[in-house]
Amino acid sequence: MFDLDRWQEIWFTITHNKSRSFLTAFGVFWGMFMLVVMVGAGVALQRGMSSEIEGFATNSYFVWSEQTSEPYKGFKKGRTWTMENEDISLLINKVPEIQYLAPVLFGSGGTNNVTRNDKAGSYGVKGNYPSYNQIDECKMIYGRYINDIDIAEKRKVCVIGERVYEVLFPNGENPIGKSIQVNGIYFQVVGVGRHTSSVINIGGRTEETVVLPFSTMQQAFNQGKTVHFMAVTAKPGIKVKVIEDKIRKVLSEKHSISPDDKKAIGGFNIEDIFTMFLYLGLGIAFLIWFVGLGTLFAGAVGVSNIMMVTVRERTKEIGIRRALGATPKNIITQILSESIILTLIAGVAGMMVGVGILSIVGILLSQGDQFFKDPQISFSVAIAALFILLVIGTLAGFIPANRAMNIKPIEAIREE
Incomplete structure (x- = not known):
């Protein structure tokens, strides 16, 4: 059932100290923004690489003749064939x-x-x-x-x-x-x-x-x-x-070429080149997610810190709630809800701005024949990012919620 009073209380708590909430949420906003932009840039790079080699068989080998580098069967070194x-x-x-x-x-x-x-x-x-x-x-x-x-x-x-x-x-x-x-x-x-x-x-x-x-x-x-x-x-x-x-x-x-002659037959293996590009793409993707998630978690630490400060400031209020019959579950739910809402607002804002930037860049790049093609994130990546954000918001509020739950009503009421 929708509890309007609870949501109003959550919103009041977040907006009570606007500058502190903004600065804390900015860490999550920036982390999500950077993750979206980097993933979009990685997708554009992969699409650009794919378009550059489109139509070329990746399982191909090319061979031609060169001068021999070793004597063999009476033939001198340097023979042309x-x-x-x-x-x-x-x-x-x-x-x-x-x-x-x-x-x-x-x-x-x-x-x-x-x-x-x-x-x-x-x-x-x-x-x-x-x-x-x-x-x-x-x-x-x-x-x-x-x-x-x-x-x-x-x-x-x-x-x-x-x-x-x-x-x-x-x-x-x-x-x-x-x-x-x-x-x-x-x-x-x-x-x-x-x-x-x-x-x-x-x-x-x-x-x-x-x-x-x-x-x-x-x-x-x-x-x-x-x-x-x-x-x-x-x-x-x-x-x-x-x-x-x-x-x-x-x-x-x-052609009577020595089996040990490595230079007489020229050639190159395209599969090796494509495999190198594949590993390069995987490495870039790993780096993007590693840096992006690291930035998100850094923002989550900031959210956790502000929630700890909030809990400390509201010690007396929480004690009164406990004295009036609020269960530990009610306290934990309240603190976690505040943490998750703050994280989601900042994260969704970062995602929207990031997607908007990618769209603008995509339009600009489409005007010419550029190596980077159509930077964007897929729907599945967006859902995964939001899920990660939800997990981060929950983790960020867990420690403050646990601290709030352990507050004893009598000690909290006495605190000045």
């Missing part, structure tokens, strides 16, 4: 843990190497397999990506980057089916792509690259059977380190 078409099928057969394998060929750039009518620009050229789009996704603005038929028939088609399209074509013109020249050879445009990840760019920015079918590029630019680069992903549940070790072993045996 290259991967070839045969290595593609060899790796697929010898390493069953591979999910996708995409060989890549890099072409020469040069000044104004890509032209259309009177428009020209200097852009990178790559030869890809369709499977490469499963590893490093290219979002299609027009048309499609390279497909298996393009590879099989060695079609003279290409996928151009968004920036290439903007330079070579009038704004809004559909480029599909139109021809451009790449290093003097005509190719038909079948798609326009945009990179979904702005951090990882293999062989140059997708927006400024022309992608050709791998087989077409080998033939059109006299690349023979050379493979410059391979991108592979592991099947679900398989660690990338497993395929990394097996790929190195297969390539070493095929």
Whole structure:
């Protein structure tokens, strides 16, 4: 049942000494405000990191050839070797843990190497397999990506980057089916792509690259059977380190490279990088909650102190209550209620101000392409914070309430 007199008494006690209550509640307010802002900033950082690597396979490994660093089987140190078409099928057969394998060929750039009518620009050229789009996704603005038929028939088609399209074509013109020249050879445009990840760019920015079918590029630019680069992903549940070790072993045996040569086969494991980012995110989250909760508990100590002072000031009043029949439960409930209300008012105010600040910052950040994305806290985090606040308020009032309960009526009435 709603007891209006009790609530009026609680409010009177809190507002009786306004400056002291305000300064004490400010500790809780600041703790909740800092917790909300830091959690929101952490969420924005995680979303920014996720958006930067969006569309990139986290279970991928990239491999290329380097000079040997050790002599082996009659070959001298410093020998140059290259991967070839045969290595593609060899790796697929010898390493069953591979999910996708995409060989890549890099072409020469040069000044104004890509032209259309009177428009020209200097852009990178790559030869890809369709499977490469499963590893490093290219979002299609027009048309499609390279497909298996393009590879099989060695079609003279290409996928151009968004920036290439903007330079070579009038704004809004559909480029599909139109021809451009790449290093003097005509190719038909079948798609326009945009990179979904702005951090990882293999062989140059997708927006400024022309992608050709791998087989077409080998033939059109006299690349023979050379493979410059391979991108592979592991099947679900398989660690990338497993395929990394097996790929190195297969390539070493095929190209007479010493098993102990750590430099002859270049490569990097994307999974290791993403794992590092994951642990970094967990560390930041732990630090945020540790600092935020520490600040909240510091505020709770302040609340507990003011309640202790309040109990001491109200010793005579509490003694009279006890003499008139108030039970220990009534005294404890009264003191705890005052502590919880003061804590909740300050904490909710801190949360509201924090959420408001995050909303304003989110609006400002949305005006441009920023690394931090949409800082905010989730509903579950808000509920958890309020629950923690309730616990803190209860703990803050427990010691003062216990002291009030132990006051003896006769001694309290006699106290001046």
